[in-house]
Amino acid sequence: MKARAPRQAPSPGPLRGRDLARTDAEDRPAPRAGAPLRTILLAPGADLAGFRAALRGLVAEGVPPERVAWSSGAAPELFGATEAPAAGAPVPLPRAVADLVPMVVPHRDPERYALLHALIWRILRGERQLLEVASDPLVHRLALMRKAIQRDLHKMHAFLRFRRVPENAGTERFVAWFEPEHHILEAAAPFFVERFRALRWTILTPEGSALWDGAALRFGPPGRREDVPPGDGFEAGWRDYYESTFNPARTNLRAMRAEMPKKYWHNMPETAAIPGLIRAAGARTAAMIEREPQMPTKRQPARAVAAMAEQDPTSLDELNAIIRRTEPLVPGATQAVLGEGPVGATVAFVGEQPGDQEDRQGRPFVGPAGQLLARAMAEAGLVRGEAYLTNAVKHFKFEERGKRRIHQKPTAGEVSHYRWWLDRELEFVAPKLVVALGATAVLALTGKAVPITRARGPFRFERFDNRFQGFITVHPSYLLRLPDEAKAEAYAQFVDDLRRVEALAQELAA
Amino acid sequence: MDEILAKKLRILADAAKYDASCSSSGAPKRAAGPDGLGSTTGAGICHAYTPDGRCISLLKILLTNYCLFDCAYCVNRRSSNVRRAKFTVEEVVTLTVEFYKRNYIEGLFLSSGIIKSPDHTMELLTRVAKALRRDHGFRGYIHLKSIPEASPWLIEEAGLYADRLSINLELPTEASLERLAPEKDGASIQGAMAQIGGRIAEAKAERRRFAPAGQSTQVIVGADATSDEALIRKSAHLYDSFGLKRVYYSAFSPIPDGSTILPLKSPPLQREHRLYQADWLLRYYAFTPDDVADATDDGMFALDVDPKLAWALKNRDRFPVDVNRADREMLLRVPGLGARAVDKIIKARRHTSLRLDDVARLTSGLKRARPFLIAADYRPAGLTDRLDLRARLAEPAEQLSLF
Numbered sequence: 039m040k041a042r043a044p045r046q047a048p049s050p051g052p053l054r055g056r057d058l059a060r061t062d063a064e065d066r067p068a069p070r071a072g073a074p075l076r077t078i079l080l081a082p083g084a085d086l087a088g089f090r091a092a093l094r095g096l097v098a099e100g101v102p103p104e105r106v107a108w109s110s111g112a113a114p115e116l117f118g119a120t121e122a123p124a125a126g127a128p129v130p131l132p133r134a135v136a137d138l139v140p141m142v143v144p145h146r147d148p149e150r151y152a153l154l155h156a157l158i159w160r161i162l163r164g165e166r167q168l169l170e171v172a173s174d175p176l177v178h179r180l181a182l183m184r185k186a187i188q189r190d191l192h193k194m195h196a197f198l199r200f201r202r203v204p205e206n207a208g209t210e211r212f213v214a215w216f217e218p219e220h221h222i223l224e225a226a227a228p229f230f231v232e233r234f235r236a237l238r239w240t241i242l243t244p245e246g247s248a249l250w251d252g253a254a255l256r257f258g259p260p261g262r263r264e265d266v267p268p269g270d271g272f273e274a275g276w277r278d279y280y281e282s283t284f285n286p287a288r289t290n291l292r293a294m295r296a297e298m299p300k301k302y303w304h305n306m307p308e309t310a311a312i313p314g315l316i317r318a319a320g321a322r323t324a325a326m327i328e329r330e331p332q333m334p335t336k337r338q339p340a341r342a343v344a345a346m347a348e349q350d351p352t353s354l355d356e357l358n359a360i361i362r363r364t365e366p367l368v369p370g371a372t373q374a375v376l377g378e379g380p381v382g383a384t385v386a387f388v389g390e391q392p393g394d395q396e397d398r399q400g401r402p403f404v405g406p407a408g409q410l411l412a413r414a415m416a417e418a419g420l421v422r423g424e425a426y427l428t429n430a431v432k433h434f435k436f437e438e439r440g441k442r443r444i445h446q447k448p449t450a451g452e453v454s455h456y457r458w459w460l461d462r463e464l465e466f467v468a469p470k471l472v473v474a475l476g477a478t479a480v481l482a483l484t485g486k487a488v489p490i491t492r493a494r495g496p497f498r499f500e501r502f503d504n505r506f507q508g509f510i511t512v513h514p515s516y517l518l519r520l521p522d523e524a525k526a527e528a529y530a531q532f533v534d535d536l537r538r539v540e541a542l543a544q545e546l547a548a
Numbered sequence: 549m550d551e552i553l554a555k556k557l558r559i560l561a562d563a564a565k566y567d568a569s570c571s572s573s574g575a576p577k578r579a580a581g582p583d584g585l586g587s588t589t590g591a592g593i594c595h596a597y598t599p600d601g602r603c604i605s606l607l608k609i610l611l612t613n614y615c616l617f618d619c620a621y622c623v624n625r626r627s628s629n630v631r632r633a634k635f636t637v638e639e640v641v642t643l644t645v646e647f648y649k650r651n652y653i654e655g656l657f658l659s660s661g662i663i664k665s666p667d668h669t670m671e672l673l674t675r676v677a678k679a680l681r682r683d684h685g686f687r688g689y690i691h692l693k694s695i696p697e698a699s700p701w702l703i704e705e706a707g708l709y710a711d712r713l714s715i716n717l718e719l720p721t722e723a724s725l726e727r728l729a730p731e732k733d734g735a736s737i738q739g740a741m742a743q744i745g746g747r748i749a750e751a752k753a754e755r756r757r758f759a760p761a762g763q764s765t766q767v768i769v770g771a772d773a774t775s776d777e778a779l780i781r782k783s784a785h786l787y788d789s790f791g792l793k794r795v796y797y798s799a800f801s802p803i804p805d806g807s808t809i810l811p812l813k814s815p816p817l818q819r820e821h822r823l824y825q826a827d828w829l830l831r832y833y834a835f836t837p838d839d840v841a842d843a844t845d846d847g848m849f850a851l852d853v854d855p856k857l858a859w860a861l862k863n864r865d866r867f868p869v870d871v872n873r874a875d876r877e878m879l880l881r882v883p884g885l886g887a888r889a890v891d892k893i894i895k896a897r898r899h900t901s902l903r904l905d906d907v908a909r910l911t912s913g914l915k916r917a918r919p920f921l922i923a924a925d926y927r928p929a930g931l932t933d934r935l936d937l938r939a940r941l942a943e944p945a946e947q948l949s950l951f
Contacts, residue, residue, distance in 0.1 A: 171899050172892040173906030196593045200650045212649065232579035233587040236685075237649060272646050275549040275557055279647075282561035283608060284598040287801040288817065293601025297594065308596055308652075315599050326802040339626070342664075343616050343731075349665040349699065364701065367708070451750030451758075458700045 076101060080110040080151065083221040083245060084144035089151055093158065094126030103159050108151035134169045135161060141184040144221040153180055190219050194226045197302045200239060201270040209252070211238040215266045215305060223248055224257060231255055242266065273307045280308035286319035287326065354381055354466040357459065366433035367455050373400050377428030377463055384547045385539060386426040386469035386506075387411075388460065390478040390513055394443050397434035402427045407515035411475075414514070414529070418536035420543070426467050430482035431456045453482050464502070470546040472499065472506050473539055476513025483508070494535070496542070507542065511535040549646075557643065559633040563613035563624050564659060567716070567766060568798040570594070572605040572654035572689040574761030575711040584685025586648060586655070588711070592689070593654050606657035606691060607647055611635050611672055615661030619729035620807040621718065621771045621800065624661050628805045634663075640676045645684055655689030655711075656680070662695065670698035670706065677709035689761075696740035697733075703740060704747055704758075712761040712793070713744055720782045724772040728809065738790075741765070745790035762793035769823060770815030771800040775847030777840070780826050784837040787830065797823040822849040829855060832887050833880045852942040857883040860920055861941075867932050870922040871907055872897050882920045883941075884913025916941055 076096075080088040096106060135158065142150055157176055161168050171177055200212035212234070218226070223241070227248040230239065234250070241248045242261025249256045303309040351357040358376045366374070375392035378401060387403075395405030403411055412422050430453055436443040448456075460482055464472065474480045474497070480488045483499045490512060497508040512535075517528050572592035579587045594603030612634035613624040623630055635643075644656045658676055662669050673692050680686040692710040694703050707713055715737055719725045722734045744763050751758030765786065767779060783795040799820040800810070826849065829835035833856070843849065843859035850858055860867060860883045869878050871893055879890040889911040896902060896910070904926040908914045919931040919941070931937065 167899055170895045173896045173900070173902055173909050175909070178909040192593070195589075196595050198651055202650070210649070214651070229587075229589075233651075233688075234585065234649065235580040236583050236585055270650065272549050272650060275554050275643070276647060276650070276652050278554050278558050279561050279607065280596060280598060280604065282558045283565045283604060285565055285600045285602075285801060287814070288600040288602070288799075290601035290817070291599055294597040294599050297601075297603065298597040306596065312599055319599065323802065326804050326806070329805070339616065343626075346616050346662065346665045349667040360701075364705070449750075449754045449756075451747065451754045451756060454747065454750060455701075455704055458704075 075107055076105055077107045077109055078151075080108065082111040084224065085110060086140055086143045089139075089143055089154070091125075093155065094129055096126070096155065097129050097158070097162065098126030103152060103156040106152065106155060108148075108155070110148070110151070129158065129162070131158065131161065132166060132169065138169065138180060138184060140225070141187050142180055144187050144190075144225055145183045146220050147183060150183065153183075187220055187222060187225075190222050191226050191229075193302065194218050194222060195229050197298070197306055198230075198241065199306055201267045201273075203267055209238055211240075213240045213242065213266045215242045215261065215263045217244055217305065221245060227255055227257075270307075277308050277311050281311050281315060284315055286315070286322040289316065289319045289323075291316065351462065354463065357462050357466060361432055361459055366435075367452055368433070368435045370436060371433035372397050374432045375400060375402050375429060375434070376432070377426060377467070378402050379426030379428075379467075380424065381426075381467050383424060383426040383467060383469055385420070385424075385471045385473060385543045386428065386464065386467055387473045387475055388479040388483065389427070389429045389475045390515075391429050391431035391445075391448050392434045393445055393515075394434065394436070397443075402429055406518055407513065410514040410517060410529075414533045414536050417533050419540045420536060426469060428460070428463060430460055430479050432459065448478060450481060450487070453478060454485075457482050457485075461502075464506070469506050471509060471539065471542055473509045473511065474499075475511060476516060479513070480510055495538070507546065509535075509539055509542065511539075553639055553643070556633040556635055556639070557609070559631050560609045560611075560613060560635060563630070563661075564608045564610045564657075566623060566798065566801075566803070567608065567657075567659060567693075568602075568796040569657065569691070569714060569764055569766060569794070570603050570605045570608065571712075571764075571794065572691075574793055575689055576760050578687045580687055581685050584687055585645065586686045586688030588654075588687065588689055595651070595653055604652075605654045606689060607644055607653045607655070608657040609635070609640070609643075609659075611640060611658060611660035611669075611676070612663055613661050614663050617662050617729070617731040619718070619732065620809050621728055621768055621803075623803040623805070625807070627807075630805055637672060637675050637679060641679045641684070644680060644688075645686065648686075648688055653688075655686075655691070657691040657693075659693035660695075662697075666695045666697035667699050667702055670695045670702040674702065674706045674709065677706065681709050691761075694740060694744065694763075696737045700740075700743055703743065707744065707747060707751075707759040708757065710759055712764060713759045714764045714766070715740055715744070716766040717782075717786075718766065718768050719772060720767050720774045720779055721772065724774070728771065741786070741790040741792070745792070749791060762791070764792060764794040764796065766796040766798055769797050769799045769820055771810060775844075776819070776823060776826070776849045777844050777847040779823060780830065780840050781837045783827055784830055784840075795827060797827070816851060818851045819849070822851065822855060826855040834877055835859075853938065854883070856881070857916055857941060861938050864932055867920040868922045868928050869920060871902050872922075872924060882917055884916030884918075884920075885911055886913070889913075 078092045080092070139154055142154055153176065157168065157180060168174065169177055172181060194216055198214050198216045200214045203211040203213055205211055223243050223246050227241065230241065231250055236252070238252055239250050242265055244260055247258045247261045249258060351360060361374050361376060364374065375396045389403065392402060393405045393407065396402055402408070415422055431448045435446045435448060437446055472483065474483050477487070477490055480490065480493065483501065485501060490510060493510045495510065497510045499508040512532060514532070517525060517532060520528055573590065575588040575590065577588060577590050592605055594605050596604040598604065613630065614632050614634060615624045615626050618625045618627050640658065647653045648655070658673055660669050660673055677690050677692055680690065690710045691712040691714065692706050694706060694713045694715050696715050717737060719728055725732050725734050741763065744759065748759050748762060767782070769779065779797070786792045786795055797820050799815050799817055801814045826840050826843070829840055830837070839859060840855065842862060843855040849855050853861070860881065866881070869882055871879065876890060876894060879885060879893060880887065892910045893902065893907070896906070901924040904923045907917070907921070907923055911917060919928045919937055921928070
């Protein structure tokens with residue numbers, strides 16, 4: 039595994055620093071003649087921890103960038119005796135800088151650490167907002183490096199191809215070989231964990247490997263291309279897909295190469311098809327253009343074309359069959375609760391949504407609120423069996439609290455989802471009067487929120503082009519929730535409403 | 549993979565490739581559950597590019613290319629003699645999951661010819677999405693084509709499982725639809741778009757999952773006489789009225805077994821490119837449809853200059869613009885400055901006075917920008933008003949489709 043600890047060599051190394059930026063050079067202490075150049079040795083690849091530790095030491099000691107030579111990759115022994123770096127306190131940096139560092143450290147450029155050190159040096163010496171100056175040469179160069187890393191990560195996520203390892207049945211294992219341009223294996227691996235969590239996979243690169251066993255991600259030694267199985271059962275199919283989805287009439291090689299440079303091709307099985315596709319493209323296009331339009335030889339299925347429009351439910355039973363087999367919008371309900379009552383009923387009542395009892399029994403208005411409605415209807419002279427009873431929403435929505443299922447009001451969006459069915463239902467039942475019980479029913483019938491207290495009484499539901507008359511009153515469950523002292527009066531008012539409904543119904547039936 | 553499945557795949561991928569949409573973007577970030585498969589990154593990933601320069605992001609296939617419709621521009625119209633095939637729901641699920649596991653794709657883009665009835669077809673499409681989500685814990689990207697002629701509740705059910713829904717307008721005018729797509733009806737297409745748009749907006753407000761990546765559409769360019777200006781105005785209407793995420797423009801290209809009522813020549817691909825640029829001006833550069841119209845000559849975009857440059861050349865009195873002072877909206881009008889370059893300029897100029905070299909580091913379009921901007925050490929002098937400016941900035945004529 040990697041040597042993480044950065045080491046300092048006392049001997050002067052080659053001068054690495056260049057003129058890193060047009061900047062306040064006069065603020066910098068001039069390099070003292072003969073002062074020893076600090077050489078900092080980091081582990082090969084992207085040694086973020088090593089860089090961070092070294093940087094803390096350098097900042098604590100106030101060593102300017104031009105006095106430091108950064109080195110990575112060589113074996114530590116070459117440098118002979120090394121001493122531990124002076125431990126420094128964490129360096130407080132603006133967030134944007136802290137985010138930039140790990141996106142530059144994986145870059146292959148040997149100057150990456152020196153450039154970051156130069157940036158941080160300037161930031162700590164008064165240019166706190168330096169990263170906002172995207173036009174600054176140093177900031178610009180680092181931005182290009184970050185972009186290169188982002189692109190390399192993106193291409194690895196895109197172009198890596200797994201092959202399945204032939205193994206005993208049970209868990210599937212996949213292996214891939216990839217050659218990133220920069221030291222990005224560790225930065226790239228979490229993407230594959232999030233995506234292929236349930237699989238076992240290994241990614242091999244010339245610099246190291248990543249292994250996911252279904253629970254933990256580990257990094258190991260470099261792999262070889264030969265360690266990947268020579269083929270995969272789905273590769274031929276994938277190549278078929280690649281060939282078939284290409285449109286020869288639009289051939290544009292420059293665009294393809296810009297996004298998928300040739301260096302990636304040898305690890306992508308589908309690219310073997312490219313030369314053949316290009317060779318044949320011209321002739322294929324010419325053939326399409328030159329070919330005389332053919333008379334259709336078959337498939338003039340007049341009857342099928344005519345029948346295709348016959349998909350709408352033609353009766354309430356057919357509609358109910360559709361509702362019954364459709365899953366609830368919000369999961370949980372036992373079954374859809376359909377409307378109940380005779381087709382052609384003079385009065386239809388529309389409630390909100392089924393409750394706990396309705397959901398268990400599969401019938402509307404059988405719970406406490408339904409019983410209250412039945413009582414009030416009887417007092418008002420309405421016969422329950424002659425009316426059509428339904429709900430705006432066909433499935434019970436609830437929250438579980440212990441053993442109880444607490445009713446939850448449907449949202450406006452949920453009411454919209456169910457509205458299509460209510461509309462068709464009322465079309466089939468064709469009542470002369472529709473009574474909306476409560477705000478949800480009104481929302482379903484009007485498409486807007488209407489305050490019940492103000493709209494209570496006869497109402498025109500404009501959406502239905504006067505196919506029936508309308509009436510708005512409260513939902514019986516509202517009465518159940520009232521404090522006892524208010525209940526009697528509200529109930530009397532409700533019965534009063536139903537009496538008006540009954541009178542209207544008499545009128546309309548005549 | 550067995551040979552029968554491979555054969556179907558070849559036919560049904562070939563049949564699906566005329567849909568330009570390939571995007572896997574816009575879905576909320578998701579990661580696979582403990583036993584599940586798939587994630588979305590938000591921006592989408594292109595897993596390969598074919599020699600037409602288009603990206604492969606999703607497995608883009610038809611469930612079947614049997615179709616009862618007879619739309620002249622479509623390779624799968626019922627009167628075409630192409631080979632036909634039909635996948636089962638399970639076959640599509642298998643292909644998606646196995647391709648996904650090998651990191652070939654971001655997910656599935658499933659469309660279909662109309663068989664039996666629009667409802668029957670829509671139900672099949674939804675069953676595929678449902679099986680992927682339910683049986684495989686699939687959290688990758690799913691784009692379903694909605695069939696506007698299907699019952700509204702079926703269109704809405706699809707939105708519960710798909711990231712994106714799309715309905716292709718294909719032809720921008722009612723007259724063209726009537727002539728080229730007799731079974732289609734513009735009103736029902738727009739009605740379904742409005743319906744989906746409404747549900748998406750409600751679900752977003754209520755934090756429910758319903759086609760979180762929004763809806764998109766495609767129009768064919770060059771199959772009828774519609775002008776660029778009319779196309780862009782149509783798009784502006786679609787963005788405004790139905791909250792569409794994307795309008796795709798697909799230059800009509802020759803198809804095998806083409807219909808006799810189609811034009812013989814396809815439009816230059818550059819025209820499609822200019823439409824996309826103009827579309828971008830609407831969505832990201834605060835251009836109004838009238839501004840975009842102003843960039844055309846008699847309703848058509850020039851092929852040798854981009855629409856933003858064309859607009860600037862016609863409105864030279866509004867230039868040059870000082871990069872150290874101008875507001876964002878005006879900077880966005882400078883040819884060669886992208887939205888990101890503009891944002892960088894605005895940030896950087898708080899701390900420093902920008903010279904031309906500085907601007908050069910922020911954009912790759914300096915050549916086009918130069919005549920239209922002022923920097924701390926630079927003025928275009930008479931360049932902005934030179935008669936030959938257009939010729940100096942025009943792109944060399946190049947046929948994109950040659951190889």
